[in-house]
Amino acid sequence: MDLTPSPADEAFRAEARTWLGAHVPTVPLPSLETEEGFAAHRVWEAELAADRWSVVSWPAAYGGRDADLMHWLAFEEEYHAAGAPGRVGQNGISLLAPTLFDHGTAEQRARVLPPMATGEVVWAQAWSEPEAGSDLASLSSRAVRVAGGWRLNGQKTWSSRAAFADRAFGLFRSQPGLPKPHQGLTYLMFDLRAPGVTVRPIGRLDGKPAFAELFLDDVFVPDEDVIGEPGQGWRVAMSTAGNERGLTLRSPGRFLAAADRLVALWCDVGDRADRALRDRVANAVIGARAYQLFTYAGASRFLDGEGVGPESSMNKVFWSELDIALHETALDLLGEGGELADTAWSEGYVFSLAGPIYAGTNEIQRDIVAERLLGLPKGRR
Amino acid sequence: MRFLLDDEQRAFAASLDAMLSAADTPSAVRAWAEGDRAPGSALWSRLAEAGVFALAVPEKYEGVGPLPVELVVAYVELGRHAVPGPVVETVAAAALLNGLGERGETGPAERLLPGLAAGGSVATLAMDGGYALDADAATVLLAMEGESLYRASGHGPVRASMDRARRLARPEAGGELLARGPQVVRAARDAVTWARLATAAQALGVGLALLDRTVAYVGQRTQFGVPVGSFQAVKHRLADAKIALEFARPLLFGAALSMTPADVAAAKVTAVEAAYATARTALQLHGAIGYTAECDLSLWLTKARALRTAWGTPAECRERVLAGLSGDRPRS
Numbered sequence A: 001m002d003l004t005p006s007p008a009d010e011a012f013r014a015e016a017r018t019w020l021g022a023h024v025p026t027v028p029l030p031s032l033e034t035e036e037g038f039a040a041h042r043v044w045e046a047e048l049a050a051d052r053w054s055v056v057s058w059p060a061a062y063g064g065r066d067a068d069l070m071h072w073l074a075f076e077e078e079y080h081a082a083g084a085p086g087r088v089g090q091n092g093i094s095l096l097a098p099t100l101f102d103h104g105t106a107e108q109r110a111r112v113l114p115p116m117a118t119g120e121v122v123w124a125q126a127w128s129e130p131e132a133g134s135d136l137a138s139l140s141s142r143a144v145r146v147a148g149g150w151r152l153n154g155q156k157t158w159s160s161r162a163a164f165a166d167r168a169f170g171l172f173r174s175q176p177g178l179p180k181p182h183q184g185l186t187y188l189m190f191d192l193r194a195p196g197v198t199v200r201p202i203g204r205l206d207g208k209p210a211f212a213e214l215f216l217d218d219v220f221v222p223d224e225d226v227i228g229e230p231g232q233g234w235r236v237a238m239s240t241a242g243n244e245r246g247l248t249l250r251s252p253g254r255f256l257a258a259a260d261r262l263v264a265l266w267c268d269v270g271d272r273a274d275r276a277l278r279d280r281v282a283n284a285v286i287g288a289r290a291y292q293l294f295t296y297a298g299a300s301r302f303l304d305g306e307g308v309g310p311e312s313s314m315n316k317v318f319w320s321e322l323d324i325a326l327h328e329t330a331l332d333l334l335g336e337g338g339e340l341a342d343t344a345w346s347e348g349y350v351f352s353l354a355g356p357i358y359a360g361t362n363e364i365q366r367d368i369v370a371e372r373l374l375g376l377p378k379g380r381r
Numbered sequence B: 001m002r003f004l005l006d007d008e009q010r011a012f013a014a015s016l017d018a019m020l021s022a023a024d025t026p027s028a029v030r031a032w033a034e035g036d037r038a039p040g041s042a043l044w045s046r047l048a049e050a051g052v053f054a055l056a057v058p059e060k061y062e063g064v065g066p067l068p069v070e071l072v073v074a075y076v077e078l079g080r081h082a083v084p085g086p087v088v089e090t091v092a093a094a095a096l097l098n099g100l101g102e103r104g105e106t107g108p109a110e111r112l113l114p115g116l117a118a119g120g121s122v123a124t125l126a127m128d129g130g131y132a133l134d135a136d137a138a139t140v141l142l143a144m145e146g147e148s149l150y151r152a153s154g155h156g157p158v159r160a161s162m163d164r165a166r167r168l169a170r171p172e173a174g175g176e177l178l179a180r181g182p183q184v185v186r187a188a189r190d191a192v193t194w195a196r197l198a199t200a201a202q203a204l205g206v207g208l209a210l211l212d213r214t215v216a217y218v219g220q221r222t223q224f225g226v227p228v229g230s231f232q233a234v235k236h237r238l239a240d241a242k243i244a245l246e247f248a249r250p251l252l253f254g255a256a257l258s259m260t261p262a263d264v265a266a267a268k269v270t271a272v273e274a275a276y277a278t279a280r281t282a283l284q285l286h287g288a289i290g291y292t293a294e295c296d297l298s299l300w301l302t303k304a305r306a307l308r309t310a311w312g313t314p315a316e317c318r319e320r321v322l323a324g325l326s327g328d329r330p331r332s
Ligand SMILES: Cc1cc2nc3c(=O)[nH]c(=O)nc-3n(C[C@H](O)[C@H](O)[C@H](O)COP(=O)(O)OP(=O)(O)OC[C@H]3O[C@@H](n4cnc5c(N)ncnc54)[C@H](O)[C@@H]3O)c2cc1C
Pocket: A124, A125, A126, A127, A128, A132, A133, A134, A135, A157, A158, A159, A160, A161, A354, A357, A358, A359, A360, A361, A362, A363, A364, A381, B232
């Protein structure tokens, strides 16, 4: 039981802090969810990558620093504390890259990872379909074998920022008619600008064109863009779903920084006599700390050789509820001003509302906790 | 940096768990509630032999501590097994006496701490006019009054707690004056920190016991032809209980490592809220059987409520957390 950072931990953190202090833009970038903001964030990714800060946990060969999990967590804490911009490359970096490290070929890693690290190629996740949300395995978009590759047909939806992204990764049914829906799926990567792809932006709650739906009409994908074995797509995809729910999508640094800002706001404008609001501020602060320490414990186990298990479902429920509570509390502290759009708090609030829905809804995560961690009997799905 | 229990700490938890499982603690709790102290005292002796009461006492007073992480490990087990008696108060008294010793007042520490560490004496403690837990079972009854610490010679009427295994009484005023002065007040603050940490650990244990028993129950109780645990409404309540308890755990160990009052307060409020929410869920999911005193569940249900306010209400703890953060921020 030890929370004391080693001198190497301290040195890594200090180096990150110094770099961020010198580079984080002083004027916030325009929203990541707009075309202009997307472009500005790509420039920021390139700046991060130039000094190997965009993918610190990757091997140096792909632009990283070989940082272990503890250093990555420290980097994330510094990153968010410095108020650095959102990460336009995050879908690729936190979802596709781990999949390629586990299941990709050396050729795929060499081709895909370096331009991902610099923001030159930004990836979208194309998993959901109009009829396949929580029951993702029921998806019906098809991949049909042709000479040298596959032809894709069907429709994907709710693909975050696909309106401006370059490429996408997703699951397709390559062998219909098998007894179980998880069988006969193939995981592959495709170009969002390939012939046959139509991208239609969908405005989200705040009107920003964040999502898109993708219509695929005889889109050709070469064999080299299949990840893992054809037909094994479910296993390939699920091996990294834990990343999305757990650590990499929402590192503790983000909530610690938000909690700090919340305390500052409470000190500035909070009514000290309002004990109910004061308790909510305290709860948010405590929740952020709990999430940080829970993550440190998980990271310690991971470094001992344990994988990311169903515990990531506990993370998912916890961080998504914490995020909403933090932002709701800030808006309530702001009173009438909390209504204004385009403030960091209100933008963060709208985004937080989606947390219990994406990355597997919280209902699905609670099922996983109940069945896989508590051992309760499976019920009807 | 390795934020995990080591093998020795895990083995300590496992040995306490095994010992308490074998000792039939529920009957000891029921006897304690009826005023029969014998089985509870036997349990205390075995805990003392295992070194539990020496953890907050430094070696120079014949203890093995101070070892807050091991204390948390132990008290989670005491909570899981609903061990009766002033387990937290004995730790608080030890911290208070040791705190006095550290501030130059070694007399009371030298006289009383070896007995507490060895388990020969049982201490309880009342702060400024508050109740002392199980004063009638304690051999050392301490009372803080302003800047003075007394060893009281008796106590007023014993009142029942909602948790039938806890009995509350106010010490009689006066008695033997052990120490007086601002150092006593500072030592009392240490005592509160230790008491909160131990209460938080005990509460986590109470919550874990409630969750385990409820998971087992809904797995075997059938209605509509299936185990009630296969219903999603049931599963989701238990998943929430699990998540709340598992996120209290790292706060507790983080607090044991830092021992700052703010961290300990954060752990306390989180653990007691999680345990209390779990108690509500446990009762609901057991249905009517859970509402009976016959069902052992009741031993933990009422304790979860009592621990919520013992040694600092949730509101007091939250205030302490924010005071630790906002103290130096001027108001613009
Ligand atoms: C902001 C945002 C970004 C997203 N980004 C992406 C992306 O980049 N790529 C991508 O592929 N997808 C993305 N998604 C889609 C997301 O993964 C899906 O919305 C999610 O899986 C839920 O599917 P659904 O919306 O179809 O809801 P449904 O599955 O239709 O569910 C509707 C409701 O029913 C509940 N429900 C369903 N089944 C059960 C069950 N068995 N038990 C209990 N309750 C159940 C759900 O929990 C939910 O409350 C994004 C979504 C949002 C909101």
